[in-house]
Amino acid sequence: MARSGADLALLLLGGFRALADAASAELAVRGHEKIRPVHDFAIRTIDAGADTASELGRQLGVSKQAAAKTIGFLEERGYVSGEIDPRDSRRRRFTVTDEGHALLRTGEHVFNELRAQWAERIGAKELERLEEALSDLGIRIPTHFDAPGYFTDSSTDE
Amino acid sequence: MARSGADLALLLLGGFRALADAASAELAVRGHEKIRPVHDFAIRTIDAGADTASELGRQLGVSKQAAAKTIGFLEERGYVSGEIDPRDSRRRRFTVTDEGHALLRTGEHVFNELRAQWAERIGAKELERLEEALSDLGIRIPTHFDAPGYFTDSSTDE
DNA sequence: TCGTTGCGTCAACCTCATTGTCTATACTCG
DNA sequence: CGAGTATAGACAATGAGGTTGACGCAACGA
DSSP states (O other): OOOOOOHHHHHHHHHHHHHHHHHHHHHHHTTTTTEEEEHHHHHHHHHOOOOSSHHHHHHTOOOOOHHHHHHHHHTTTTTTTEESSSSTTOEEEEEHHHHHHHHHHHHHHHHHHHHHHHHHHHOOHHHHHHHHHHHHHTOOOOOOOOOOOOOOOOOOOO | OOOOHHHHHHHHHHHHHHHHHHHHHHHHTOOTOOOOOOHHHHHHHHHOOHHHHHHHHHHHHHHHHHHHHHOOOOOOTTSSEEEESSTTOOEEEEEEOOOHHHHHHHHHHEEEEEEEHHHHHHHHHHHHHHHHHHTTTTOOHHHHOOOOTTSSOOOOOO
């Protein structure tokens, strides 16, 4: 039967949220409080070479000020550490600390566990097929999350 | 091959965003500027009986102030209209206007068109299978759309 | 050496949400 | 009836997350 397009959208969003919320909660349990996907993403991006605030901002598609703020948070938590570039004293170059790498590993682990749970529920084959379908649709990994809230729903009540 | 759980999450988010963004853009083309999913959802909820700001807030899981603001926007655009309840002058009771119903219909249409495009790309069967899989996972329709939240604080309540 | 460009920071402001406070109205119970 | 309580909605302050503008300073290129 032809389902509705709106339901499809909601299903996708719901799936994402189920994973993201569960991951965030699990990360908190494991000692990484208040970590949100942005942080994971930012750390990866820094690790991949975007080692200054300006560069991180460009990579993430946000202003350098916003990127600097995120870096400030990460630095405060000890996930990254930075020092002035001896070659160019305008820059502060950041590196991901062991703690930062640990967070990345834990996050990955948590997500993989979640995925494994899904695979158990509907079958590994089916899950791969779902991923395949989404990939075939040309869905690209989003890097910008300032989505205009499309729906606001009550997840709190039940 | 075993994909990563994080990629799965991103794929779902990306899918949702692709649909939501396209729908929002198409709605703008059709004369409904700046309409986001929240608005559609709010109108539906009002139509379903949540005819005061407080009640809408409760249904949507947001504060009454936030709900009042949304209603203010909808009223300004002519999607809903309200008047003081003669039985209880504290309340302003809202009803969805014809314009509001038209928006709902258009939104539905736009989403269905988008879904049809996806069905063309990967096959109707495959799409249904994807929806089936997501449903089987017990994904519930979310109503809280601050969803970009992979990287934004998404409330961890449940 | 002198512009130009880029980095990082300060400051102001926007949006969307929150909580707290307050007035007015309604409801309930002794 | 009248007192006390609960509720609607409005106002204000606050917070999170982002933006733009301005600016000092360092680097670089002609």
